[in-house]
Amino acid sequence: AQSVTQLGSHVSVSEGALVLLRCNYSSSVPPYLFWYVQYPNQGLQLLLKYTSAATLVKGINGFEAEFKKSETSFHLTKPSAHMSDAAEYFCAVSDSGAGSYQLTFGKGTKLSVIP
Amino acid sequence: DTAVSQTPKYLVTQMGNDKSIKCEQNLGHDTMYWYKQDSKKFLKIMFSYNNKELIINETVPNRFSPKSPDKAHLNLHINSLELGDSAVYFCASSPQGTLKNIQYFGAGTRLSVL
Numbered sequence: 305a306q307s308v309t310q311l312g313s314h315v316s317v318s319e320g321a322l323v324l325l326r327c328n329y330s331s332s333v334p335p336y337l338f339w340y341v342q343y344p345n346q347g348l349q350l351l352l353k354y355t356s357a358a359t360l361v362k363g364i365n366g367f368e369a370e371f372k373k374s375e376t377s378f379h380l381t382k383p384s385a386h387m388s389d390a391a392e393y394f395c396a397v398s399d400s401g402a403g404s405y406q407l408t409f410g411k412g413t414k415l416s417v418i419p
Numbered sequence: 420d421t422a423v424s425q426t427p428k429y430l431v432t433q434m435g436n437d438k439s440i441k442c443e444q445n446l447g448h449d450t451m452y453w454y455k456q457d458s459k460k461f462l463k464i465m466f467s468y469n470n471k472e473l474i475i476n477e478t479v480p481n482r483f484s485p486k487s488p489d490k491a492h493l494n495l496h497i498n499s500l501e502l503g504d505s506a507v508y509f510c511a512s513s514p515q516g517t518l519k520n521i522q523y524f525g526a527g528t529r530l531s532v533l
Contacts, residue, residue: 336520347423347509347524348462355520392460398520406475407522409462 306331306397310410318418323367323382325413327395330376336398337378338407339369343391351393354378365389390417422446423525425510431531432500440495440528442510450474451493452511452522453485462509468493497530505532 311326329335336355340348352363359371365388369380378395395410423444432438444451452475453465467475471487482498497504507529511522 338520340524342460345527347526348511349524350521353521394462406464406467407520408464412460412462414460 306408308395308397308410310395310413312413314414316416317385320384323385325380325393327378328376329397338396339380340394341391385417387417423523425525425528429529433533436500437498442493444512448512448514450513453495454509456507500532502532
């Protein structure tokens with residue numbers, strides 16, 4: 305079984321400050337890892353993914369994440385927060401199964417950006 | 420054009436009623452999913468279909484029944500609605516091949532059971 309733990313259900317940063325959202329995973333097989341973003345009253349949008357290629361993954365909107373196997377982590381960062389980054393962020397790990405890959409989500413981290 | 424579309428966007432109904440939520444994807448994907456997001460924003464998979472065949476069926480009351488008339492559609496029918504069914508339901512789809520892991524989500528259906 306796979307699981308994801310997101311540390312901090314709510315993170316507040318000042319506009320222009322570094323964004324760091326933490327994600328740790330548990331998996332018995334090499335994982336695929338994802339970050340999704342959910343803006344208010346909208347569906348989930350893929351920010352970036354790790355699928356066993358480069359360990360530093362760049363995504364949309366200036367976000368990036370680094371896969372660290374020794375720490376079982378996949379933290380999301382952005383050098384400078386923008387007001388438009390305020391949203392709910394979900395880390396997810398995938399499980400291979402017959403015909404489809406099941407995503408297991410963390411409980412989400414709400415990011416607030418203070419002007 | 421919306422890639423994964425769900426209807427309705429909002430659904431308010433009384434306990435005990437039966438309701439359906441429709442989902443359609445125009446991405447040509449083979450696999451579709453239903454997720455439930457509770458009031459604390461926790462997302463949990465309910466069902467997954469691959470080419471109209473049920474692949475994942477998590478521990479969900481049998482009042483919930485998915486139906487896939489073709490691989491572009493995955494509808495969710497709920498019988499005898501209960502207060503605890505109130506949530507946001509998301510449909511998603513994913514392609515085959517190396518992109519299989521990437522899921523594309525609809526905008527969600529907010530179900531309120533009174």
